[in-house]
Amino acid sequence: MVIGTSQGGRFLPIDLAKAGRKAALVEGGHLDGVCVNSGCTPTKTMVASARAAHQARRGAEYGVRTGPVSVDLAAVRERKRAICRTAGRGRSARRRSSSTPLRTNLLGRGKVSTRDRLVPYTVFIDPQLGRVGMTERQAAEQNRSVRVAKLPMSAVIRALETGETRGFMKAVIDADTQQILGAAVLGVEGGEIMTIIQVAMLGELPYTAMANAVFTHPLLAEGLNSLFMSLDAQ
Incomplete structure:
Protein backbone atom coordinates (compact mmCIF):
# COMPACT_ATOMS: atom_id res chain seq x y z
CA MET A 1 0.00 0.00 0.00
CA VAL A 2 1.28 3.43 -0.95
CA ILE A 3 -0.04 6.29 1.17
CA GLY A 4 0.13 9.65 -0.60
CA THR A 5 1.10 10.42 -4.18
CA SER A 6 3.55 13.32 -3.86
CA GLN A 7 6.65 13.01 -6.09
CA GLY A 8 6.82 9.29 -6.77
CA GLY A 9 3.82 7.73 -5.04
CA ARG A 10 1.54 8.04 -8.04
CA PHE A 11 3.75 5.84 -10.22
CA LEU A 12 5.07 3.30 -7.71
CA PRO A 13 1.84 1.23 -7.41
CA ILE A 14 1.42 1.30 -11.21
CA ASP A 15 4.91 -0.09 -11.73
CA LEU A 16 4.39 -2.72 -9.03
CA ALA A 17 1.10 -3.79 -10.61
CA LYS A 18 2.75 -4.09 -14.02
CA ALA A 19 5.30 -6.41 -12.40
CA GLY A 20 2.49 -8.64 -11.11
CA ARG A 21 2.36 -7.34 -7.55
CA LYS A 22 -0.81 -6.32 -5.73
CA ALA A 23 -0.71 -2.61 -4.97
CA ALA A 24 -3.08 0.03 -3.65
CA LEU A 25 -2.81 3.82 -3.56
CA VAL A 26 -4.42 5.99 -0.89
CA GLU A 27 -4.56 9.76 -1.41
CA GLY A 28 -6.72 12.12 0.62
CA GLY A 29 -6.14 15.21 -1.48
CA HIS A 30 -4.74 16.08 -4.90
CA LEU A 31 -3.53 13.19 -7.00
CA ASP A 32 -0.16 14.83 -7.64
CA GLY A 33 0.39 15.50 -3.95
CA VAL A 34 1.63 18.56 -2.12
CA CYS A 35 4.59 19.61 -4.26
CA VAL A 36 2.80 20.60 -7.46
CA ASN A 37 -0.45 21.76 -5.87
CA SER A 38 0.43 23.59 -2.67
CA GLY A 39 4.14 23.23 -1.97
CA CYS A 40 7.22 23.63 -4.13
CA THR A 41 5.78 24.86 -7.41
CA PRO A 42 3.13 27.37 -6.29
CA THR A 43 5.32 28.94 -3.63
CA LYS A 44 8.20 29.42 -6.07
CA THR A 45 5.92 31.08 -8.63
CA MET A 46 4.87 33.58 -5.97
CA VAL A 47 8.49 34.17 -4.98
CA ALA A 48 9.22 34.90 -8.65
CA SER A 49 6.40 37.47 -8.77
CA ALA A 50 7.70 39.10 -5.60
CA ARG A 51 11.20 39.23 -7.04
CA ALA A 52 9.92 40.88 -10.22
CA ALA A 53 8.25 43.59 -8.13
CA HIS A 54 11.40 44.00 -6.05
CA GLN A 55 13.57 44.40 -9.14
CA ALA A 56 11.16 46.90 -10.67
CA ARG A 57 11.37 49.01 -7.52
CA ARG A 58 15.17 48.92 -7.75
CA GLY A 59 15.13 50.22 -11.31
CA ALA A 60 16.81 53.50 -10.43
CA GLU A 61 19.90 51.58 -9.26
CA TYR A 62 20.31 50.32 -12.83
CA GLY A 63 19.54 53.62 -14.50
CA VAL A 64 15.95 52.65 -15.27
CA ARG A 65 13.12 55.02 -14.35
CA THR A 66 9.69 53.56 -13.63
CA GLY A 67 6.46 54.80 -12.18
CA PRO A 68 4.90 53.44 -9.01
CA VAL A 69 5.04 49.63 -8.88
CA SER A 70 2.01 47.72 -7.62
CA VAL A 71 1.20 44.03 -7.25
CA ASP A 72 -2.02 42.57 -8.65
CA LEU A 73 -2.57 39.61 -6.33
CA ALA A 74 -5.37 38.20 -8.48
CA ALA A 75 -3.03 38.09 -11.48
CA VAL A 76 -0.27 36.59 -9.35
CA ARG A 77 -2.67 33.85 -8.24
CA GLU A 78 -3.83 33.13 -11.80
CA ARG A 79 -0.23 32.88 -12.99
CA LYS A 80 0.48 30.46 -10.14
CA ARG A 81 -2.50 28.28 -11.05
CA ALA A 82 -1.59 28.19 -14.74
CA ILE A 83 1.97 27.12 -13.98
CA CYS A 84 0.79 24.46 -11.53
CA ARG A 85 -1.51 23.02 -14.18
CA THR A 86 1.36 22.87 -16.66
CA ALA A 87 3.75 21.42 -14.08
CA GLY A 88 1.26 18.72 -13.16
CA ARG A 89 1.17 17.56 -16.77
CA GLY A 90 4.87 17.84 -17.51
CA ARG A 91 6.67 16.38 -14.50
CA SER A 92 5.90 12.68 -14.91
CA ALA A 93 9.53 11.75 -15.65
CA ARG A 94 10.80 13.58 -12.56
CA ARG A 95 8.15 12.08 -10.31
CA ARG A 96 8.68 8.57 -11.69
CA SER A 97 12.41 8.82 -10.98
CA SER A 98 11.60 9.65 -7.35
CA SER A 99 10.12 6.18 -6.88
CA THR A 100 13.01 4.32 -8.56
CA PRO A 101 14.90 3.28 -5.37
CA LEU A 102 11.76 1.83 -3.75
CA ARG A 103 10.69 0.13 -6.97
CA THR A 104 14.12 -1.44 -7.40
CA ASN A 105 14.19 -2.77 -3.85
CA LEU A 106 10.59 -4.02 -3.76
CA LEU A 107 10.93 -5.90 -7.05
CA GLY A 108 14.18 -7.52 -5.97
CA ARG A 109 16.19 -6.06 -8.83
CA GLY A 110 19.00 -4.91 -6.62
CA LYS A 111 19.52 -2.97 -3.43
CA VAL A 112 19.42 0.79 -3.60
CA SER A 113 20.34 2.72 -0.47
CA THR A 114 20.44 6.36 0.52
CA ARG A 115 23.44 5.70 2.75
CA ASP A 116 26.32 8.12 2.13
CA ARG A 117 24.42 9.90 -0.63
CA LEU A 118 25.05 13.57 -1.21
CA VAL A 119 21.75 15.18 -0.26
CA PRO A 120 21.80 18.93 -1.01
Whole structure:
Protein backbone atom coordinates (compact mmCIF):
# COMPACT_ATOMS: atom_id res chain seq x y z
CA MET A 1 0.00 0.00 0.00
CA VAL A 2 1.28 3.43 -0.95
CA ILE A 3 -0.04 6.29 1.17
CA GLY A 4 0.13 9.65 -0.60
CA THR A 5 1.10 10.42 -4.18
CA SER A 6 3.55 13.32 -3.86
CA GLN A 7 6.65 13.01 -6.09
CA GLY A 8 6.82 9.29 -6.77
CA GLY A 9 3.82 7.73 -5.04
CA ARG A 10 1.54 8.04 -8.04
CA PHE A 11 3.75 5.84 -10.22
CA LEU A 12 5.07 3.30 -7.71
CA PRO A 13 1.84 1.23 -7.41
CA ILE A 14 1.42 1.30 -11.21
CA ASP A 15 4.91 -0.09 -11.73
CA LEU A 16 4.39 -2.72 -9.03
CA ALA A 17 1.10 -3.79 -10.61
CA LYS A 18 2.75 -4.09 -14.02
CA ALA A 19 5.30 -6.41 -12.40
CA GLY A 20 2.49 -8.64 -11.11
CA ARG A 21 2.36 -7.34 -7.55
CA LYS A 22 -0.81 -6.32 -5.73
CA ALA A 23 -0.71 -2.61 -4.97
CA ALA A 24 -3.08 0.03 -3.65
CA LEU A 25 -2.81 3.82 -3.56
CA VAL A 26 -4.42 5.99 -0.89
CA GLU A 27 -4.56 9.76 -1.41
CA GLY A 28 -6.72 12.12 0.62
CA GLY A 29 -6.14 15.21 -1.48
CA HIS A 30 -4.74 16.08 -4.90
CA LEU A 31 -3.53 13.19 -7.00
CA ASP A 32 -0.16 14.83 -7.64
CA GLY A 33 0.39 15.50 -3.95
CA VAL A 34 1.63 18.56 -2.12
CA CYS A 35 4.59 19.61 -4.26
CA VAL A 36 2.80 20.60 -7.46
CA ASN A 37 -0.45 21.76 -5.87
CA SER A 38 0.43 23.59 -2.67
CA GLY A 39 4.14 23.23 -1.97
CA CYS A 40 7.22 23.63 -4.13
CA THR A 41 5.78 24.86 -7.41
CA PRO A 42 3.13 27.37 -6.29
CA THR A 43 5.32 28.94 -3.63
CA LYS A 44 8.20 29.42 -6.07
CA THR A 45 5.92 31.08 -8.63
CA MET A 46 4.87 33.58 -5.97
CA VAL A 47 8.49 34.17 -4.98
CA ALA A 48 9.22 34.90 -8.65
CA SER A 49 6.40 37.47 -8.77
CA ALA A 50 7.70 39.10 -5.60
CA ARG A 51 11.20 39.23 -7.04
CA ALA A 52 9.92 40.88 -10.22
CA ALA A 53 8.25 43.59 -8.13
CA HIS A 54 11.40 44.00 -6.05
CA GLN A 55 13.57 44.40 -9.14
CA ALA A 56 11.16 46.90 -10.67
CA ARG A 57 11.37 49.01 -7.52
CA ARG A 58 15.17 48.92 -7.75
CA GLY A 59 15.13 50.22 -11.31
CA ALA A 60 16.81 53.50 -10.43
CA GLU A 61 19.90 51.58 -9.26
CA TYR A 62 20.31 50.32 -12.83
CA GLY A 63 19.54 53.62 -14.50
CA VAL A 64 15.95 52.65 -15.27
CA ARG A 65 13.12 55.02 -14.35
CA THR A 66 9.69 53.56 -13.63
CA GLY A 67 6.46 54.80 -12.18
CA PRO A 68 4.90 53.44 -9.01
CA VAL A 69 5.04 49.63 -8.88
CA SER A 70 2.01 47.72 -7.62
CA VAL A 71 1.20 44.03 -7.25
CA ASP A 72 -2.02 42.57 -8.65
CA LEU A 73 -2.57 39.61 -6.33
CA ALA A 74 -5.37 38.20 -8.48
CA ALA A 75 -3.03 38.09 -11.48
CA VAL A 76 -0.27 36.59 -9.35
CA ARG A 77 -2.67 33.85 -8.24
CA GLU A 78 -3.83 33.13 -11.80
CA ARG A 79 -0.23 32.88 -12.99
CA LYS A 80 0.48 30.46 -10.14
CA ARG A 81 -2.50 28.28 -11.05
CA ALA A 82 -1.59 28.19 -14.74
CA ILE A 83 1.97 27.12 -13.98
CA CYS A 84 0.79 24.46 -11.53
CA ARG A 85 -1.51 23.02 -14.18
CA THR A 86 1.36 22.87 -16.66
CA ALA A 87 3.75 21.42 -14.08
CA GLY A 88 1.26 18.72 -13.16
CA ARG A 89 1.17 17.56 -16.77
CA GLY A 90 4.87 17.84 -17.51
CA ARG A 91 6.67 16.38 -14.50
CA SER A 92 5.90 12.68 -14.91
CA ALA A 93 9.53 11.75 -15.65
CA ARG A 94 10.80 13.58 -12.56
CA ARG A 95 8.15 12.08 -10.31
CA ARG A 96 8.68 8.57 -11.69
CA SER A 97 12.41 8.82 -10.98
CA SER A 98 11.60 9.65 -7.35
CA SER A 99 10.12 6.18 -6.88
CA THR A 100 13.01 4.32 -8.56
CA PRO A 101 14.90 3.28 -5.37
CA LEU A 102 11.76 1.83 -3.75
CA ARG A 103 10.69 0.13 -6.97
CA THR A 104 14.12 -1.44 -7.40
CA ASN A 105 14.19 -2.77 -3.85
CA LEU A 106 10.59 -4.02 -3.76
CA LEU A 107 10.93 -5.90 -7.05
CA GLY A 108 14.18 -7.52 -5.97
CA ARG A 109 16.19 -6.06 -8.83
CA GLY A 110 19.00 -4.91 -6.62
CA LYS A 111 19.52 -2.97 -3.43
CA VAL A 112 19.42 0.79 -3.60
CA SER A 113 20.34 2.72 -0.47
CA THR A 114 20.44 6.36 0.52
CA ARG A 115 23.44 5.70 2.75
CA ASP A 116 26.32 8.12 2.13
CA ARG A 117 24.42 9.90 -0.63
CA LEU A 118 25.05 13.57 -1.21
CA VAL A 119 21.75 15.18 -0.26
CA PRO A 120 21.80 18.93 -1.01
CA TYR A 121 19.28 21.55 -0.03
CA THR A 122 18.38 25.04 -1.15
CA VAL A 123 16.62 27.71 0.88
CA PHE A 124 14.73 30.17 -1.33
CA ILE A 125 15.51 33.27 0.67
CA ASP A 126 17.10 36.42 -0.71
CA PRO A 127 19.92 35.86 -1.44
CA GLN A 128 19.46 32.16 -2.08
CA LEU A 129 21.30 29.56 0.01
CA GLY A 130 22.54 26.26 -1.42
CA ARG A 131 24.29 23.64 0.75
CA VAL A 132 25.76 20.20 0.16
CA GLY A 133 28.08 17.85 2.04
CA MET A 134 29.98 18.44 5.25
CA THR A 135 30.43 21.59 7.27
CA GLU A 136 33.74 22.44 8.94
CA ARG A 137 32.35 21.22 12.26
CA GLN A 138 31.23 17.89 10.82
CA ALA A 139 34.63 17.36 9.23
CA ALA A 140 36.33 18.12 12.55
CA GLU A 141 34.10 15.58 14.30
CA GLN A 142 35.49 12.98 11.90
CA ASN A 143 39.04 14.11 12.71
CA ARG A 144 39.65 15.23 9.15
CA SER A 145 42.30 17.77 8.31
CA VAL A 146 40.61 20.39 6.17
CA ARG A 147 41.25 23.56 4.23
CA VAL A 148 38.54 26.16 3.74
CA ALA A 149 38.05 28.33 0.67
CA LYS A 150 35.82 31.39 0.86
CA LEU A 151 34.97 34.08 -1.68
CA PRO A 152 32.61 37.06 -1.35
CA MET A 153 30.03 37.37 -4.12
CA SER A 154 31.33 40.90 -4.64
CA ALA A 155 34.41 39.26 -6.21
CA VAL A 156 32.31 37.48 -8.85
CA ILE A 157 32.15 39.53 -12.06
CA ARG A 158 28.65 38.42 -13.05
CA ALA A 159 27.33 39.34 -9.61
CA LEU A 160 28.87 42.79 -9.98
CA GLU A 161 27.27 43.24 -13.39
CA THR A 162 23.81 42.35 -12.11
CA GLY A 163 24.13 44.26 -8.84
CA GLU A 164 23.64 41.09 -6.78
CA THR A 165 26.78 41.16 -4.64
CA ARG A 166 25.45 40.04 -1.28
CA GLY A 167 26.69 36.75 0.14
CA PHE A 168 29.63 34.42 -0.38
CA MET A 169 30.82 31.02 -1.62
CA LYS A 170 32.50 28.59 0.74
CA ALA A 171 34.00 25.12 0.30
CA VAL A 172 35.53 22.61 2.71
CA ILE A 173 38.43 20.58 1.28
CA ASP A 174 40.12 17.44 2.60
CA ALA A 175 43.73 18.56 3.07
CA ASP A 176 45.08 15.06 2.42
CA THR A 177 43.08 13.98 -0.64
CA GLN A 178 42.14 17.40 -2.12
CA GLN A 179 38.55 16.13 -2.37
CA ILE A 180 35.70 18.60 -1.87
CA LEU A 181 33.86 17.59 1.30
CA GLY A 182 31.14 20.23 1.34
CA ALA A 183 30.09 23.64 0.12
CA ALA A 184 27.73 26.49 0.83
CA VAL A 185 26.74 29.29 -1.52
CA LEU A 186 24.78 32.23 -0.18
CA GLY A 187 24.12 34.54 -3.09
CA VAL A 188 22.24 35.07 -6.31
CA GLU A 189 21.26 31.62 -7.68
CA GLY A 190 23.16 30.02 -4.80
CA GLY A 191 21.43 26.70 -5.32
CA GLU A 192 22.44 26.54 -8.98
CA ILE A 193 26.09 27.29 -8.18
CA MET A 194 26.08 24.75 -5.35
CA THR A 195 24.82 22.08 -7.76
CA ILE A 196 27.92 22.50 -9.93
CA ILE A 197 30.05 21.76 -6.88
CA GLN A 198 27.81 18.80 -6.04
CA VAL A 199 28.42 17.30 -9.49
CA ALA A 200 32.18 17.67 -8.93
CA MET A 201 31.78 15.90 -5.59
CA LEU A 202 29.77 13.08 -7.21
CA GLY A 203 32.62 12.65 -9.68
CA GLU A 204 35.15 12.72 -6.81
CA LEU A 205 37.10 15.46 -8.54
CA PRO A 206 39.87 17.20 -6.62
CA TYR A 207 39.34 20.89 -5.96
CA THR A 208 42.11 21.64 -8.47
CA ALA A 209 39.84 20.45 -11.29
CA MET A 210 37.41 23.23 -10.40
CA ALA A 211 40.19 25.76 -9.93
CA ASN A 212 41.56 25.06 -13.41
CA ALA A 213 38.28 24.48 -15.27
CA VAL A 214 37.31 26.78 -18.14
CA PHE A 215 33.87 28.23 -17.45
CA THR A 216 31.95 30.50 -19.79
CA HIS A 217 32.70 34.18 -19.18
CA PRO A 218 30.97 35.90 -17.56
CA LEU A 219 28.80 33.42 -15.64
CA LEU A 220 28.28 33.07 -11.91
CA ALA A 221 29.96 29.66 -12.19
CA GLU A 222 33.17 31.43 -13.17
CA GLY A 223 33.45 32.49 -9.55
CA LEU A 224 34.30 28.87 -8.72
CA ASN A 225 37.69 29.40 -10.36
CA SER A 226 38.47 32.20 -7.93
CA LEU A 227 36.98 30.31 -4.97
CA PHE A 228 39.20 27.27 -5.37
CA MET A 229 42.25 29.20 -6.60
CA SER A 230 42.16 31.09 -3.30
CA LEU A 231 43.47 27.94 -1.63
CA ASP A 232 46.77 28.37 -3.44
CA ALA A 233 47.32 31.66 -1.64
CA GLN A 234 46.88 30.12 1.80
